[in-house]
Amino acid sequence: xxxVVLLALPFVTDALFGRGWVRIADFALLYIxxxxxxxxxxxxxxLLDLGYVAFFAVGAYNYALLSSPQFGLHWPxxxxxxxxxxxxxxxxxxxxxxxxxxxxxxxxxxxxxxxxIIRIFLNNLNAPINITxxxxxxxxxxxxxxxxxxxGSMHQIFGINVPxxxxxxxxxxxxxxxxxxxxxxxxxxxxxxxWMAIREDEVAAEAMGINTRNIKLLAFAMGATFGGLSGGxxxxxxxxxxxxxxxxMESVMILCMVVLGGMGNIGGVVLGGVLLVLxxxxxxxxxxxxxxxxxxxxxVDPESLRMLLFGLALIVVMLVRPAGLWPSTQRRRExxxxxxxxxxQEQGSVYDASK
Numbered sequence: 001x002x003x004v005v006l007l008a009l010p011f012v013t014d015a016l017f018g019r020g021w022v023r024i025a026d027f028a029l030l031y032i033x034x035x036x037x038x039x040x041x042x043x044x045x046x047l048l049d050l051g052y053v054a055f056f057a058v059g060a061y062n063y064a065l066l067s068s069p070q071f072g073l074h075w076p077x078x079x080x081x082x083x084x085x086x087x088x089x090x091x092x093x094x095x096x097x098x099x100x101x102x103x104x105x106x107x108x109x110x111x112x113x114x115x116x117i118i119r120i121f122l123n124n125l126n127a128p129i130n131i132t133x134x135x136x137x138x139x140x141x142x143x144x145x146x147x148x149x150x151x152g153s154m155h156q157i158f159g160i161n162v163p164x165x166x167x168x169x170x171x172x173x174x175x176x177x178x179x180x181x182x183x184x185x186x187x188x189x190x191x192x193x194x195w196m197a198i199r200e201d202e203v204a205a206e207a208m209g210i211n212t213r214n215i216k217l218l219a220f221a222m223g224a225t226f227g228g229l230s231g232g233x234x235x236x237x238x239x240x241x242x243x244x245x246x247x248x249m250e251s252v253m254i255l256c257m258v259v260l261g262g263m264g265n266i267g268g269v270v271l272g273g274v275l276l277v278l279x280x281x282x283x284x285x286x287x288x289x290x291x292x293x294x295x296x297x298x299x300v301d302p303e304s305l306r307m308l309l310f311g312l313a314l315i316v317v318m319l320v321r322p323a324g325l326w327p328s329t330q331r332r333r334e335x336x337x338x339x340x341x342x343x344x345q346e347q348g349s350v351y352d353a354s355k
Contacts, residue, residue: 183266
């Protein structure tokens with residue numbers, strides 16, 4: 001049943017809400033892939049990464065440079081996408097190696113700096129040799145195509161006209177399902193259990209014989225690979241990229257998807273990704289008409305009101321559901337145990353005071 005819904009979703013969305021919402025669904029799938037990659041680093045291994053968008057940028061620029069008129073190269077997608085994932089993996093190891101001894105806030109600051117360094121580097125790499133075209137970005141990027149079949153144009157399949165955004169939806173859906181499958185296999189593997197042991201207590205994990213250095217590097221590498229693949233798909237889908245597409249806000253949004261949905265739970269991360277892509281767009285389209293209906297005019301700019309309402313919604317959700325909308329079983333158990341301990345301590349203090 002779920003498979004039928006996913007297959008019919010772009011056509012139903014196009015008929016009911018318009019083709020723009022199909023494009024939003026495409027972006028939702030891209031962000032789900034990014035959130036699942038970050039979930040490996042943050043949710044499984046417990047390593048706070050605020051520069052994850054850097055790997056997204058590496059994959060996107062790899063695709064753009066090798067499949068655009070920038071250097072006159074038009075490499076096939078089946079070479080460019082894996083190469084982008086491999087390159088992002090190498091950058092993940094480069095980030096992870098010098099930060100192995102850092103934890104918590106210090107690790108977050110270093111990763112944040114790494115993300116900003118990559119963005120500034122791409123923004124200024126247009127002189128003395130123009131490589132990235134600087135802040136102007138790279139345009140006329142080749143769409144995803146293979147064997148003469150391009151996803152950048154409409155095709156007739158079994159007598160049905162399938163637009164470009166629908167074709168990209170099915171491509172992104174296939175990659176998202178692949179990432180979910182890999183994440184499930186990793187979660188239940190020996191490596192996944194080692195990541196979770198490091199997340200709970202790194203000293204105890206090392207005492208039990210886990211090679212924490214290699215396991216943490218593997219978490220950075222795996223998460224970065226998913227980010228690089230997503231970046232390549234993003235570049236082919238957009239046809240244009242610039243450094244402004246990979247700012248700090250993107251890293252924060254991806255992290256919010258993981259935390260809001262439920263760290264360490266794949267279903268929760270998918271839910272968080274869908275909500276945090278659809279909710280801002282729904283607020284963007286609804287803020288103006290609602291003000292017109294209530295007050296007869298637009299009092300607050302819909303874009304500003306959208307972010308205000310979006311922030312309030314996040315605050316309310318995290319107050320009501322601190323473990324996320326769909327937390328993992330282990331996380332839910334930990335929170336319930338901690339709540340019981342707090343209640344016992346309060347009862348004990350009241351009892352002692354009465355004496």
